[in-house]
Amino acid sequence: GGHGRIDAREVVVCADDFTSRGGHADGSIGAKSTYLDRLSLDLRMPSLRLLDGSSGGGSVAAMVPQQQKSGESTAEESSGAIRAGRPRVTGGGGSFLPGHLGSALYAEQLATVPVVNLLLGSVVGIGAAKAVLGHFSVMVRDVAQLFVAGPPVVSHAMGYEVTKEELGGWHIHCANGAVDNLAESELEAFAMARRFLSYLPASVYEAPPVLAPDPFDPADRRDEALLHIVPRKRTTTFDMRAAIRLLADRDSFFEIGPLWGTDQITGFIRMNGHPLGVIASDSRHINGGALTADGCDKLKRHLDLCDLFHIPVLNLVDNPGFAVGIEHERAATIRKGGEWMIAFAQVRIPLFTVIMRRSFGVAGNNYATPLARSAMRVVWPAADVGGIPPEGGIEAAYKRQLAEAADPAALRAEINARIESARGPIGPLNRFQMEEMIDPRDTRRLVCEWVSVAYRLVRQPASLVSRPQGFRP
Template identity: 40%
Template sequence: MSWHREASEIELRKQLSKQQGGEESIAIHHRKGRLTIRERIDELVTLGSFEEHGEGAGFAEKDDSGAIAEFTPANYVIGFGEVEGRRVAVGGEDFTLKGGSPNGAGLRKSVYAEELAVQFKVPLIRILEGGGGSVAGSGPRPTTVGSPVFAEPRFKIIADAMNQVPVVSAAMGPVAGFPAGRLVASHFSVMVKNTSQVMVGGPALVERALGVSLTKEELGGWKVHTRSGIVDNAADTEVDALAQVRQFLSYLPQNVWQLPDRLSSSDDPNRVEESLIDIVPRDGRVPFDMRALVALVVDVDSFFEIAPDYGHGQIIGLARLDGAAVGVIANDCRHFAGAMTSEGSQKAKRLMELCDTFHLPIVNFMDEPGFMIGPDAENSACIRYGMSAVAAAVQSTVPWANIAIHKSFGVASAAHFAPNTYKLAWPSWEMGALPVEGGVAVAFHREIAAAEDPLAKRRELEEKLMQNRSPFPMMESFAVHELIDPRQTRSKLCRWIDWVQPLLEELKGPITWGMRP
């Protein structure tokens, strides 16, 4: 007796799983402008490289003869694929089945996604569109019901994955409950404008519990969560979102036991940009474009910004120097003069933790006026989050280079230096405990108040102290390694990136606590 009948059933189940929620459900999904999970995977990975795991998982109803009469696939698709020649684990909910709310096998497969990535030490890409648990249950019979959502191994493997392999999540439609938790438990996240929303509970649940009526977009759309910090970036389309996923991964290694690939670069490491000599105005009250400055220093078109709409006083991202991947932190003086806010502190800290986890050197372009002051800063616990960023910096294990561009005042400056930081400074650098403009009013308030013309006296004192803010004494005392012509910044950093390569080799492996959500 052969096993042809069983083999045929296995193949039939696989074919039926490809039908997902059926033609009508798929058509409705397409009319909403969204791809199915299988179409998204095809768009993400190299054509023909996807190797699915658990194709036949699901629930089959059989007729009296034992033949399959109806088959409901697991509504989570998982497998291996290749992205730019690298193996990745990729998975996501099938929204055409129960709106992505997990059925039993689907829930088990979603947990297996992290297990697969950790076991084989490959990046994990989640393509999210679905809800959490449902009061209707997760399957038509008890055997299809998974373990409780609070099961310890489920959450431990999520944390373990973040400590060992790159984890990236893309929200392609409504994402609620546990999938929303998975979204934030990532090293990078992106959502599609106007078609994806992220929330703990949807509008119906919010209205029932709180009496507040909101649309999905008002509750958790891209304008809400790129500003809240829940999601890093927004994308115009699903194709754009997946392109951002690929670009982010290009800067990271396969896992913490490896280093990122150093790409061959056609950009001259000794390239000189004349515009850097006057990019910082002599009048310190006039803002300048820090993003343009960063772009002129790093390899051409290599800067990938993360969370541009959150923590506006800080700029973070990934870039390359002579082909080598680096993390970038910078101040944006066009927002709060670049001051460190509570949100900006958390944003900078996340970049530090990302780079520590995957052993990327950090380049810090400093224009730091200090921690933000005022009632909003106090109400948002600015100093607590600021000191958390300082702690992350001083405990960082990767090489840092700091370029003192303009200002470095107060305790917040400590968030720009790790142990053994390579310190460069521009002639435009000013430093001290407080900015002169505010410090004079505090330190000399009696003298100013007693003057015949208090305003003139304050200006006199400010001008006198400003003359003492020259960076040349810092160079003379070797308080910085080098005071440089701004046009030399790229060549100096490209040489530094060569120096640190042997140090990075020694750091490979997991750190005690990696990046957390």
């Protein structure tokens, strides 16, 4: 381990060496990694962990007293043990109580500096715990695995055989949110770490790094595609990621967690060189972008991350509400939704909300009105808002009338026609429930104008501190 530079910025690096006892605690490996974590905190530098093995965790081999044959030196015993395939150990062996994992240190580190974890092999035990104690993580396809205990322990405890990939491959942990992103190679994992850190300050005591504006990508760029990207037919999906790319600086969209909580989209962009977090719903998801339990967790974590490092957020709204049905009730979606709502309420960073299309129910309207205080918000002409989608709400609100009607279909059509005549953004705009309707092509210009003001706010000394509640990974 040590420290170096990534894009001219100092970082502390801690790399596991799997060839040295599989990364176990023998030989003070654990003490070295703890020292480097403390160093990143004390120097207020980002921490980059290259995980491979147990990262200072325990091993049964450490409990076996070392034996030395008569006339054989310690060095000869060690090399002979290695040739025989026996693990090399130091000390007297025996039982021991592992020291505290360092939760207080990790909590302080997570509340202060960016922590990036790259999984470059089989990561187990304390290594697995470290893998999730960070702000961003990447695992390499078919090379990295993540598990609390490996196949031999699982076989003994559970009575079945399993491979490392079956137990903790990318298909499990990139889909459940334990790991954020999947890389095809170690080089791609390194590039993702570099990209992630480019949006963040070195610590919570600094503002995010702003790049010089691209002269070939002006702040007032108007993309005609934005005028038509939201379909006229309400039930037709559209490509939210394409919309994000049209709004953001060219090639600046970096998505985080694309394989989990897939009903929602989170990541970073730049606007006129300024880093912004971005959150949105994906109407192309099987449930149309309705919020699931995983989607709520994903949004909450990203909001906490942006708030911690003073990164303003662009909030793009096209949400039909919480996901409904038995599956989602069993998943405690509403409880997770409550946590997301509180996370939204607690952020101190500036938000710019764009109601692009749907905003229904508790979830949709919390998306559209995330803060009790005033915040920037505009709507597109396709905005469609309400307490409940009319398509299902008619059956609930007029259940008795429909049951008693001579022609239920005709009554349903009449009610629907009356709703359609009043549907859309004009009514809420007239009642000042929404502030301003804009041409979608003007969205980038307005956000770029706002972002300069937002960064003036986040650069104030009173803002450049850690969050009172820290960061929960």
